[in-house]
Amino acid sequence: MSETHSIPGARFVDPKILQRVGNLELLARTVVEGFINGLHRAPFFGASIDFAEHRGYVPGDDIRRVDWRVYARTDRYYVKQYEADTNTNVSILLDVSRSMQFASRGIPKLEYACFVGACLCYLAQRQRDRVGIITFDNDIVSHVPPSAKHFNVTLHTLDRARAERPGNLVATLTKMAEHFKRRGILILLSDFYEEPDAILEAIKPLRFLGNDLIVFHVLDPAELDFGYEDASSFQDLETGEQIPVVPESLRAEYRSLIRAHLDSLTTKFSEHRIDYTVLNTAEPLDRALFSYLSSRERLMRVR
């Protein structure tokens, strides 16, 4: 256990333990606080009203913002500018298609994605960002617009999310792009059972408005290693189709195919400057959080 916890305090983010918590807010707080305390890197998100720079006063500026100390020394009017106005819209885009219900040994992918979403919402809320959520399968299931007051609603939506219907990622993302009028951060959680090119084509409209997109590819360990032993009839959770499969004879080919799929997604997302992280549901949540914070830091620097 300790080997998987590369980061101190990561015991708070073991998904199997979190599964017992039941309350997403408590869960998110536990995870995030523990994560931050263990991280010791508070400067990642310091005061949101930090001083940034001075600029010359122009008529219309609020005279309360004139820095009188500078005027005393230089006899010129300067206005102080701050970094505090950085809160943004954070939207969780959660795939609740039936394939997300899959769980081989640990927790279902959907639950894992919910944990990730809850944690990220908590982080955003701590940062005074507005949080919202859209769940979708072959259509949009629920939509909570980003708002500073929607933290609890978002968590509630996450809690109620059920994977019941087959999904259609491309069509839904295309449709979803119309909802985002204001730029913000979009966090997409899905298992991406589509062709990489189609996924990219569907995601592109999300970025047209200048949204920052963070993609989490949630996968169960069984989907990665195909570690089945006995020949069985395999049923597609999305379509219900059954195929008799002899895993031993398929395993090597399957692994190479899924690896090619992931590599293709990684390449294409990086080409479009999209953060792409593969999440293994057997691994702790810290990887997702770390990936998110890295992304946030990079976005801040770029600005």
Next chain:
Amino acid sequence: MAFLTPAFLIGLAALAVPVLVHLIQRERKRVVEFPSLMFVRRIPYQSVRRRRIRHWALLLLRVAAVALLVLAFARPFFKRNVAAAAATGGAREIVVLLDQSASMGYGDHWQRARDAARSIVRGLGRDDRATLVLFSRNAEENMRATSDRTRLEAAINTAKVSSGATRYGPALKLAESILSRSNIKRREAVLISDFQKTGWSGSEDAHFPDGMVLTTTSVASKNTANLSVPSVSFGRASFSGQERITVNAGLSNKGDEPVRDVPVTLTVDGHELETLRAAVGAHASASVTFAPFTLAGPNVRGTVRAGTDPLPADNNFHFVLTPSQPVSLAVVDSVDRSDESLFLTKALSIGATPAFQIETTSASRVVPATYDKRSVVILNDTPFPTTGGSALKRLVEHGSGLLVIAGDHTTWPATEADLLPGRLGAAVDRTSGRSGSLGFLDYSHPVFEVFKAPRSGDFSAAHFFRYRSIEPGPADRVLARYDDGAPAAIERKVGLGRVIAWTSPLDDTSTDIAVKPVYLPLVHQLVKYLAHYEAPTSWFTVGQVLDLSARLRNRAARIIVSPSGERSTQSGSGEGAEGLLELTDQGVYEIRPTGTGNGRPEAIAVNLDPAESDLAPLDPNELVASVTGHATSMFDAAPPAQELTREDVERRQSLWWYLMLTGVVLLAVETVISNRLSRKEKFL
């Protein structure tokens, strides 16, 4: 087919189990939910067609195994065997008496007899035991009581027709002995034979007690045609110092049809000398006489062959001829009578078997050489020779004979008293009054044995007017007495030789026996007995036992070659059974010393018992009635068949055991196959 516990057949419903398992497994086979088969679909997966075929094979195996196990528990048995088993009424002890006598060689008799024996063996039940007894003159337990049909059939297949005569008595006694030893209640003897009438005299002491069953299988043919050569006689005549033999062969036709123009061939030492044509009426006899031939040496083998018929064995008659050896005699008489031995010499000069070679001399001229190589010396009313006494004694002790004819001239020195049987006394005069006659003859003695039968010689007609009294010693045997009780003939054994004292002259001086019919045979018998003469035997009959140690002077070890080519070796000691040879085969036996191949081997001709040629059959029921004491048919007299219960029949058949075993084997095979396939292919 029936079942002892048919309720178990309900278990056949279990046949559905493997089928259901198969179907349910197909329906309920493990379904693994997977998020998306997008990638799996791109991989060409293994076809299930082949697995299904193998799966069905396994299913069939399982169904068959279950069915067999259920059937085993239902304990099946065959109904058709119930009747047979009931008829047998339990385990049987069977003795198969198979006649292998020479007469079974007639036509297809032997083949039919063996077929009958084989059918009996094949009809044996699982608990039955059978003993195979092959018999002819004697009975032999060929295969001891066994249930092993294969061994019994093998014994039957290897059995052969022998040359022996048929005798039912020993075989039936042996069967009775075997059956009485058995602890099985149902005891049967099956007699397979041609039932020759000659094999059963009716006086055999063979009797089956109650509970033993005798059944018969006759292979006799109705109309049998059989020509045989039952005997051959020889006429011997001297010609130019050589002996010429005239062979006279008897022919016997036991068939219902006369035979005509049948060739009869004489073969001597492999050379066919002459063939004559003969005709023999139905159930009649005839004879043919061949032209004489010269007998060149000893052990000349001859065969008379007459025609061909379904029983060829008795168409041949073998014999072995050896030139006759004359008996050498020395007659010593007194000096003053030149014709004293006239009657004796005349009597002994008649006859050829044997011929007597007589040399007469007077007592005064006797020298030791007179006795050389004499078989018999006759002291004919003469004083004991003054010379050669010891030579005479030595001659007698070495096996020759001495006939002392005691008359008035006879004297005997006290020194040679042990050579004379008894002690001579005064002469008894019977001229006045009633003459003497022989009142007692020891017919058990070889000399008088030929006169034993009625009208075989009247000694009472001979009158004796004067004879010497003699007092027999304790070891002496009185062979004849006069009517007054005085000994007329006394015998004493001296060494290997024999001495007989006859107390009256064997001429016409004081008795008229010399002119009586018994005189000649009496003299011949006396001389032959004293000379240890045995008529040369030209052939023997199968079954006789030959004392080789007496027949062959050579004491060396010898090799015996039977007519069938079997070789055996006998040491020359002649002790116990070593010196005895049982003649079991028809043909010529060869006997020669071991080591050297020189010289003509001793030959012994052996022929079938003439009775074997008489194929007239006996009514088997007559024999059965005689043996068992039941006048009824043995099938009727057999104990009533005991009805067998279904349990008994099922237990005897024990089919369940085989079904169970097969079922278990099928399950084992199914396990092995399914394990191997599942390891290899990993299908459900």
